[in-house]
Amino acid sequence: MKALWKAVRLLLGLFIFSGFCGFVYITLDEYAETKALCGDWENHLIARAKSAYLVRHIVVEPWYGRHRVFGIFEVPVGKSPEGVLRVSLPLLGSVCGGVTEVEFSQRSIKGVVPKSGSYLVKANLRSRVAFWVVMQGQLRVLQDANAWVLY
Secondary structure, three states: OHHHHHHHHHHHHHHHHHHHHHHHHHHHHHHHHHHHEOOHHHHHHHHHOOOOEEEEEEEEOHHHOOOOEEEEEEEEOOOOOOOEEEEEEOOOEEEEEEEEEEEOOOOOEOOEOOOOOEEEEEEEOOHHHHHHHHHOOOHHHHOOHHHEEEO
């Protein structure tokens, strides 16, 4: 009787866990479709941008929680980006993020030190968006420096 009860509890636990995972996936999918892909405002800012800056360092670790998917960009002194991060994904389109930290002094951000005459800008993608991208099988593309551009 104990073995039967253990089996029932195990099956019930698996059923509840799979339902939770399905709910999380649907929630992430709906969020990504409505919020992650670059919208009209981001596209407007990108169109009016005078310069594009390539990434120097990428961190993609959405499984560790919030603020763990970002790129660090080097911008020449005197230039000011629009503040829009675009990551181009061949199968999904472009996802957008924004600037979260600017370091004007010669101090580093996450170990990246700016060259003379430059400053650093950190731009984030939302972790849930990055997690959705990873679930779509696009982790390698998300880690590709050629896909990240700051406008």
